[in-house]
Amino acid sequence: MADWKPQNNGFYGQTQTPIPALDPPQKPKRNKYAFACAILASMTSILLGYDIGVMSGAGPFIQEDLNISDPQLEILMGILNVYSLLGSAAAGRTSDWVGRRYTIVLASAIFFVGAILMGFATSYAFLMVGRFVAGVGVGYALMIAPVYTAEVSPAASRGFLVSFPEVFINAGILLGYVSNYAFSKLPLHLGWRLMLGVGAIPSVFLALGPRWLVLQGRLGDAKRVLDKTSDSKEEAQLRLADIKEAAGIPEECNDDVVQVSKRSHGEDVWKELFLHPTPTVKHILLTGVGIHFFQQTSGIDAVVLYGPKIFEKAGITDKNFKLLATVAVGLVKTVFILVATFLLDRIGRRPLLLTSVAGMIVSLASLGVSLSIIDHSDKKLIWAVALAITSVLAYVATFSIGMGPITWVYSSEIFPLRLRAQGTSVGVAVNRVMSGIISMTFLSLYKAITIGGAFFLFMGVAMVGWVFFYTLLPETQGKTLEEMQVLFGTFFRWRSTMRELEKNNNGVNSTGDGNDNKVLLNYHLKKKIEMNIL
Structure with a gap:
């Protein structure tokens, strides 16, 4: 923290030039420039969504064509999440060096190569190489999209804009499901290859932020970007002043280019995160990692990746009906994530998150009950099949309206500027590890404890997550990114601190x-x- 001394006004900082009083509060118009930046950055998330969706339907075809076992299929389905760790770990440092936008281009280029390799795979080993390359690209995309979007978003609409990555993940999942259905009629050896190879198309279009500009000392560029992405001139001035303070640049400095310390390129950040964290950083890291952990361990990837298997267990045996049911899942997820984008900045993060997780708990309970009844029944029970399908749709709906988007919004907005890229990459790494574990063990899990038992387990994890969110996560709605630090550091006593x-x-x-x-x-x-x- 800079060594501020009280001046004239009695507060920290230099003598302030009075900023004209704002007019009576009015609902700001949607910032079109920030909206466009958020759209372009978030489109990288389509890469992960498409891979998740397409692998759900392509997996059974791959298993049949390459004659692989269930454990091999599990590894193939989930290994991309593990590989993406390399990309998300490298993305923080890369984005601090070359910038957020060039990191987005890099993510798209890497995934393009991976999709082509998977499309031309002639063996299981060849396919795994393609999964590795695509996974690195996904890791880059997952980390950079919410960070870049959070940094260009004005505080009043940050929840709306930063939820865009989750919107595009869901759009990608839906596209993957549609691709499965469209190519399922082709010959076995060709259908799944086209399903995977088509994923290269979005990355081509994707290949064609102001806080990073400040960290590089390019104040002139940062001022121009902030003027475009803020709801008012006053907000742009405040954002720039707060960013300069976090970057260690004197507030009175107005040069277009200034010299900044090497630390702003990412050096010593890991020490500050893990070796010598302040109470504020500890609290931020705990919540940022925790929300990613519970998002994945509550079972979303099991439902999305293994939808056809779940519907088969529920009693749907026709291949086309199973694929159409997964398309319905993708459609419901996409519709409800769009609803969530308009609620985040109106209702707030906490109420929406707690309501979402509560809905997930109820849905998982009913899904576990219905699948258990079907599993132990000798005849087909139509009502139980209907309940299972309804429960799956309710689960993805309640997940998408809160838990899905808020995870990315919350974790990208709470870290202070100097720690944001690497801190967010830690959260993404935890997200990918848990996603990989769930997706690579689900088939073995439900064979060990029954499919109903697997969803009861996910329900228990979601209940623990609800308690964690209720006790440790402060509300962040409407706060500037630099003001966010004030909400953290007292852990379970954050309510009294806020009051x-x-x-x-x-x-x-x-x-x-x-x-x-x-x-x-x-x-x-x-x-x-x-x-x-x-």
């Missing part, structure tokens, strides 16, 4: 001069320093 800060916040507002906008933002950090939290 105290809101009380003091009201005290600042009571001055009534209408020119405290910049002072108000800095006041939060000042109080936290006094409380020895930061």
